[in-house]
Amino acid sequence: MKSAVYPGSFDPATNGHLDIIKRASKIVDKLYVAVLDNPSKTPLFTVGERVAQLKEILKDHDNIEVRSFSGLLVDFARSVNSNIIVRGLRGVTDFSYEFQMALSNRSLDSDIETLFISADTQYLFFSSSQVKEIAYFKGNIDNMVPDIIKTELLKKLENM
Ligand code: COA
Numbered sequence: 263m264k265s266a267v268y269p270g271s272f273d274p275a276t277n278g279h280l281d282i283i284k285r286a287s288k289i290v291d292k293l294y295v296a297v298l299d300n301p302s303k304t305p306l307f308t309v310g311e312r313v314a315q316l317k318e319i320l321k322d323h324d325n326i327e328v329r330s331f332s333g334l335l336v337d338f339a340r341s342v343n344s345n346i347i348v349r350g351l352r353g354v355t356d357f358s359y360e361f362q363m364a365l366s367n368r369s370l371d372s373d374i375e376t377l378f379i380s381a382d383t384q385y386l387f388f389s390s391s392q393v394k395e396i397a398y399f400k401g402n403i404d405n406m407v408p409d410i411i412k413t414e415l416l417k418k419l420e421n422m
Contacts, residue, residue, distance in 0.1 A: 265292040266346035266377065267339045269331070272297050272312050273305040274411045276393055278385030280319065282350035283326065285379055292325050294342050299332040306394060306418060319408050336371040345373045352381045 268286055272279060272295075287293040295316055299309040307315070309330045316328040331338035339347060347367060349360050364376035384405075393406050397415050404412065 263291045265344040266290045266348050267294045267296050267344050268348040269296040269298060269335050272316060273307055273390050274407060274415060275316055276388060276390060276407050278381055281382050281385055282379050286348045287323060287326050295326060295328045296338055297330045299330045315410055315414060318410055336367050336374055339374060345375060347374060347376045349376060349378055350381045351378045352386045
């Protein structure tokens with residue numbers, strides 16, 4: 263069985279992430295969406311909230327499993343018996359960071375391969391931070407995130 267890991271902070275997950283997740287899930291038997299629990303960052307959503315959101319959004323996809331992880335990504339990949347890491351590329355600006363990360367992961371574990379999927383043109387221009395900023399200033403994020411994320415984001419920002 264061929265499996266892959268799609269890691270990220272997903273704070274919050276955007277339609278851009280979901281596009282990559284759905285496309286990646288079609289080329290492997292099993293896709294692990296791995297939500298980083300990074301104690302050195304202060305995310306808007308807790309790791310539990312991010313995992314719950316993704317589980318809800320992806321509940322109809324039988325070959326996708328959402329998990330959290332901390333520590334090294336290669337260790338998480340090993341723990342689920344996967345040697346493929348999927349990353350989305352939105353353009354040349356993503357490339358140097360992604361290339362460096364792919365090389366680092368390979369130097370940590372030579373069995374690891376990073377598979378890049380080009381983002382769809384409609385999702386090239388935004389990131390999680392931008393979505394949060396637009397929502398904070400009451401801009402329209404309808405095309406950027408699923409409804410569940412929009413609702414939770416607005417609720418979170420109201421309580422800040
Ligand atoms: N559509 C929309 N936005 C996208 C996107 C897409 N297809 N792909 C990436 N992004 C955005 C994210 O929204 C995020 O935006 P933000 O910075 O405004 O929040 C940004 O690109 C990067 O996010 P993400 O893809 O979640 O990656 P990350 O940099 O937060 O996390 C990990 C990268 C989790 C893969 C990496 O930090 C990791 O592996 N950490 C574990 C520790 C480790 O193993 N380190 C050694 C490896 S070098």
